Structure formats: structure tokens, C-alpha cells
Amino acid sequence: MEANEYIESGILELYVYGLLTEKENLEIAELAKNNTEVDQEIISIEKAIVALSSSFSPFHSVANFEKIKARLELKHGKVVELKPVSNRSQYVGWAAAVLLLLGLGYQTLELTKTKDAIATVGSEKNKAERNFAYLQQQNKQTEKSLSIVRDIKNTGVTLGGQTVSPTSFAKVYWNKETKTTYIDAAGLPTPPKGMVYQVWSLKLSPVLTPTSIGLLDNFEGNSQKIFAVSQTDSAEAFGITLEPAGGSLTPTMEQLYTLGKV
Structure with a gap:
């Protein structure tokens, strides 16, 4: 089976989910080791799984915030407008709002970076586990081969x-x-x-x-x-x-x- 056939068959997804036999796992692990295209496809599948799991965490967008704000205003009825004390106070208020928005933007950016870092670490961990399992299988095969050669019978x-x-x-x-x-x-x-x-x-x-x-x-x-x-x-x-x-x-x-x- 060629690399493209492995990718299109869906067997790589079963490999990532751990649903293949030991022999099939070894075959896919060895193929990924020698074929960059298959290895990258496996990494892509793992990243997609991590991204899917992180997508279930709640996130309140700006639009949701505005909807909540509107409901609160309706609940409390008409608000008595207060005349600003001075233009300086108005400018200070706008400056504070801008700083708040910048702070929220920075936090969102850092959160995105953190999620990407977690996804990368998770992908590297899975790759390391695959390599370890592959080496274990290779060690078993080597031991079996040595036992055949050393058998005096x-x-x-x-x-x-x-x-x-x-x-x-x-x-x-x-x-x-x-x-x-x-x-x-x-x-x-x-x-x-x-x-x-x-x-x-x-x-x-x-x-x-x-x-x-x-x-x-x-x-x-x-x-x-x-x-x-x-x-x-x-x-x-x-x-x-x-x-x-x-x-x-x-x-x-x-x-x-x-x-x-x-």
C-alpha cells in the first residue's frame, strides 16, 4: 500500500485512536519513521484531536458580552444620565477603556499562544510514545531472532x-x-x-x-x-x-x- 493509500484509507486515524492490532501499529510506526508525508499526516490528526478537545472550553466573545450588557440595562430600566464634571474626566474614561481593550487583546493573544503550545507539546508527546512503542517492538523482534540463531537444536x-x-x-x-x-x-x-x-x-x-x-x-x-x-x-x-x-x-x-x- 502506497503512502497516499494509507492516508486516504482512514487507517491513520484508527492508529492515532489506538484501535489497530499490535502488528498494524508496528507497520504504521515503521512507515511513519521512513515516510515524511505519513508522519506529518499523523501529527496533523493528533493536532486536530487536541484542538477539538480544547474547543469545548467556554469562551465569551465580545458579541456575547454586549448581549449580556443590553439585558442588564433593560432589567434596571432607564438610567439617569449624569453630566460629566469635566472634559478631563471624559478623556480619562476613554483612556481607561482603551487600556482595558488592549489588556483583553493581549490576554486573548497569550491564551492562543498557550493553546498552540499545549497542542505542540501534546503532539510531541504522542510522537515520542509512538517511537518508544516502535523501539519496544523492534527489541522483541531482535530478541526472537537471537533466540533462533543461538538455539543449538x-x-x-x-x-x-x-x-x-x-x-x-x-x-x-x-x-x-x-x-x-x-x-x-x-x-x-x-x-x-x-x-x-x-x-x-x-x-x-x-x-x-x-x-x-x-x-x-x-x-x-x-x-x-x-x-x-x-x-x-x-x-x-x-x-x-x-x-x-x-x-x-x-x-x-x-x-x-x-x-x-x-
């Missing part, structure tokens, strides 16, 4: 690059007891759009027999590049090919990226 099978991509490499971690299988694909280039890596367990004799054990989906979204694939009953070798999205029934040997014997 896992058989490590190194897959070397082939003709189509000599510099590529990968590694398989296969537990023959539990049959669980993980692929470390850090040595593979990012697949072209519309293509996906497919992993095969191979029997070499009496004839070459490939069995698909999974696709390396969401390649760019997996920062650790370690993927869990289907359980493997038996294998004499493993290979990884580049296939059309959705995978193939048989491996495309011209697109064999890595291969290694157990």
Missing part, C-alpha cells in the same frame, strides 16, 4: 548465490525435532514489484523433488529479514527462487537466487 544451512545473483546469500535454521524452519534472508536484494521470494525444500535422489515451504511476504516491512516458513519433514537441500506474487507450483530455475545442501 537448529541446524544451520548456508545458501550460496547462484548465476542470476552471485552475490546473494541466505541461511536456513531447521529444527529436525520440531520441524520448525526459519529463513534469514538478509543477503537477498529487495524483490521487484509484483514478485516474491519462494522457499523450497529439496530431495536430491533418486530424482530432484522440490516442495514449497513458504513465501517471504512483506519483505521490506520485515526489518530483521527473518521469516518463519512451513514445517519441514525432511530435506536434503534448500533453495530460494524469485516468483510472481502468490508463488508458483514449481520453482523457476532461471530465477534460482540461492541454494545449499543440508
Whole structure:
């Protein structure tokens, strides 16, 4: 999904309200970290929420003040006009009124600045919380990856690059007891759009027999590049090919990226 599709889909609003799953939260957080447009959209949504909450606080405008003043004058009836003592007193009164208006204007300006500052602080706080949650998820993934590599029950099978991509490499971690299988694909280039890596367990004799054990989906979204694939009953070798999205029934040997014997 492209950045514009994320913005138009409404998923960013659900992310800010905390209504997504843990996997979706991690995906949006990583996207926001690498995509300025998505990050700014999230900040904009957070500011809108803060502004909406502050809009519920009561505020008496000048128009409301005049209405209240008019009602008070009607309630008390006609007011006896007093002749001013002197022009000086009149000027003093006008000066006081001007100072009062200036004071009210200054207070309104400061109130606006304070609200903007609160909105900014709230936005920064939310961004910090998102980054912290993202780092926590990354730490969990790192710990999981280390546990796979350090498990002495896992058989490590190194897959070397082939003709189509000599510099590529990968590694398989296969537990023959539990049959669980993980692929470390850090040595593979990012697949072209519309293509996906497919992993095969191979029997070499009496004839070459490939069995698909999974696709390396969401390649760019997996920062650790370690993927869990289907359980493997038996294998004499493993290979990884580049296939059309959705995978193939048989491996495309011209697109064999890595291969290694157990």
C-alpha cells in the first residue's frame, strides 16, 4: 500500500485512536519513521484531536458580552444620565477603556499562544510514545531472532548465490525435532514489484523433488529479514527462487537466487 493509500484509507486515524492490532501499529510506526508525508499526516490528526478537545472550553466573545450588557440595562430600566464634571474626566474614561481593550487583546493573544503550545507539546508527546512503542517492538523482534540463531537444536544451512545473483546469500535454521524452519534472508536484494521470494525444500535422489515451504511476504516491512516458513519433514537441500506474487507450483530455475545442501 502506497503512502497516499494509507492516508486516504482512514487507517491513520484508527492508529492515532489506538484501535489497530499490535502488528498494524508496528507497520504504521515503521512507515511513519521512513515516510515524511505519513508522519506529518499523523501529527496533523493528533493536532486536530487536541484542538477539538480544547474547543469545548467556554469562551465569551465580545458579541456575547454586549448581549449580556443590553439585558442588564433593560432589567434596571432607564438610567439617569449624569453630566460629566469635566472634559478631563471624559478623556480619562476613554483612556481607561482603551487600556482595558488592549489588556483583553493581549490576554486573548497569550491564551492562543498557550493553546498552540499545549497542542505542540501534546503532539510531541504522542510522537515520542509512538517511537518508544516502535523501539519496544523492534527489541522483541531482535530478541526472537537471537533466540533462533543461538538455539543449538537448529541446524544451520548456508545458501550460496547462484548465476542470476552471485552475490546473494541466505541461511536456513531447521529444527529436525520440531520441524520448525526459519529463513534469514538478509543477503537477498529487495524483490521487484509484483514478485516474491519462494522457499523450497529439496530431495536430491533418486530424482530432484522440490516442495514449497513458504513465501517471504512483506519483505521490506520485515526489518530483521527473518521469516518463519512451513514445517519441514525432511530435506536434503534448500533453495530460494524469485516468483510472481502468490508463488508458483514449481520453482523457476532461471530465477534460482540461492541454494545449499543440508
